[in-house]
Amino acid sequence: MTEQHDSIILNFVVRVLLVPFIFVFGVYVLVHGEASPGGGFQAGAIVAAGLVLARLTTGSEHGERRISTRVLLWLASAGIGIYVLAGIVPLLAGVNFLDYAALPVEWFNAVAGHERTNRAMGIFIVEVGIFIGVFSVLVILYDHLTERFTDD
Amino acid sequence: MKWLTAALLLPLAALLIYVSADLPDRGDPDAPANLHLSPELVEVTERDIEIPNIVTAVLADVRGYDTLGETLVVFTAGLAVLLVLMRGARPRDSGRSNER
Amino acid sequence: MIEEIAARFPYWATAALIVIGLYGMIAKRSLVKKLIGMNILQSAIILFFIAGSLREGASVPILFEEGAVARAEDFVNPLPHVLMLTAIVVGVAITGVALAFLVRIREEFGTLDEESLLEQVRR
Numbered sequence: 001m002t003e004q005h006d007s008i009i010l011n012f013v014v015r016v017l018l019v020p021f022i023f024v025f026g027v028y029v030l031v032h033g034e035a036s037p038g039g040g041f042q043a044g045a046i047v048a049a050g051l052v053l054a055r056l057t058t059g060s061e062h063g064e065r066r067i068s069t070r071v072l073l074w075l076a077s078a079g080i081g082i083y084v085l086a087g088i089v090p091l092l093a094g095v096n097f098l099d100y101a102a103l104p105v106e107w108f109n110a111v112a113g114h115e116r117t118n119r120a121m122g123i124f125i126v127e128v129g130i131f132i133g134v135f136s137v138l139v140i141l142y143d144h145l146t147e148r149f150t151d152d
Numbered sequence: 153m154k155w156l157t158a159a160l161l162l163p164l165a166a167l168l169i170y171v172s173a174d175l176p177d178r179g180d181p182d183a184p185a186n187l188h189l190s191p192e193l194v195e196v197t198e199r200d201i202e203i204p205n206i207v208t209a210v211l212a213d214v215r216g217y218d219t220l221g222e223t224l225v226v227f228t229a230g231l232a233v234l235l236v237l238m239r240g241a242r243p244r245d246s247g248r249s250n251e252r
Numbered sequence: 253m254i255e256e257i258a259a260r261f262p263y264w265a266t267a268a269l270i271v272i273g274l275y276g277m278i279a280k281r282s283l284v285k286k287l288i289g290m291n292i293l294q295s296a297i298i299l300f301f302i303a304g305s306l307r308e309g310a311s312v313p314i315l316f317e318e319g320a321v322a323r324a325e326d327f328v329n330p331l332p333h334v335l336m337l338t339a340i341v342v343g344v345a346i347t348g349v350a351l352a353f354l355v356r357i358r359e360e361f362g363t364l365d366e367e368s369l370l371e372q373v374r375r
Contacts, residue, residue: 037207076227126216168263169263194327226341
């Protein structure tokens with residue numbers, strides 16, 4: 001599992017053909033989470049699966065990991081932070097915790113050129129937070145559950 | 153152990169199948185669980201949130217507090233795995249004197 | 253007879269999965285197999301809730317048509333789907349932490365077999 005596979009076919013198929021497609025599909029599932037089946041949890045699982053696939057084929061001894069555990073931990077905290085922020089900003093505006101109707105996101109309607117309610121915008125912000133958190137935690141789980149068997 | 157467990161679990165299976173006779177049919181439109189909350193959730197999604205996916209609307213808005221706790225659970229699981237498996241915290245030679 | 257089977261089938265599958273999962277958790281000696289049994293038990297619960305959300309003639313809980321008045325009878329109950337999404341994610345977290353503990357146990361005792369673990373702990 002941990003030594004590098006030198007097959008050029010495996011490397012090309014996984015790293016050039018498969019993993020970018022999986023990442024794009026994960027982002028699609030995230031941004032279409034409010035119009036079709038999908039959402040933050042599913043997109044996080046898909047993108048984490050893509051990264052795990054890349055790590056399975058290249059092996060962890062193959063150079064430094066591009067995304068280290070320290071960065072992933074910061075990312076996970078940032079995901080939770082986005083969620084909590086989406087809850088605290090309405091609190092400061094004087095309404096309930098997580099009441100997205102009070103989020104100051106009306107300017108985005110002018111930028112995007114179509115009307116969406118504040119609550120839909122709040123849902124999207126929260127889904128992005130969930131996505132970042134779940135993705136980083138799943139990759140952390142994979143990294144630390146597999147790296148222990150390198151020196152046995 | 154195997155036969156004892158099987159002998160304990162087979163009556164449980166029989167009990168569960170017997171009890172299932174009192175549950176509503178599969179796909180029953182008038183099942184009690186489907187009558188109360190579901191119309192309100194559909195109505196809230198269509199009137200106030202205005203996104204098509206009812207599941208996402210309920211997950212992130214109506215039950216947003218619950219989902220915040222769930223994300224915290226996932227984060228805590230990541231932290232717990234890190235704490236249990238941190239490299240420096242491993243006692244190298246203690247405890248594995250028996251077989252290995 | 254066929255209708256009776258079709259109406260009860262999800263409950264029977266749930267019962268079978270519960271019993272299989274409990275058997276794995278109790279009778280198997282390997283801790284990894286106990287963990288797999290726990291996951292099977294969890295999928296039994298998920299199957300039960302999703303089967304309970306079904307409605308004859310209903311569609312997925314997504315409002316497709318613009319402007320049309322949504323009637324609750326047209327959609328399956330969305331609440332069990334939300335709850336089971338939560339349950340799946342929490343199940344992944346539980347499995348991860350359990351696997352971390354198993355890795356540590358394997359390092360500490362050199363085995364994942366229940367009997368020899370108990371023997372080593374008693375000594």
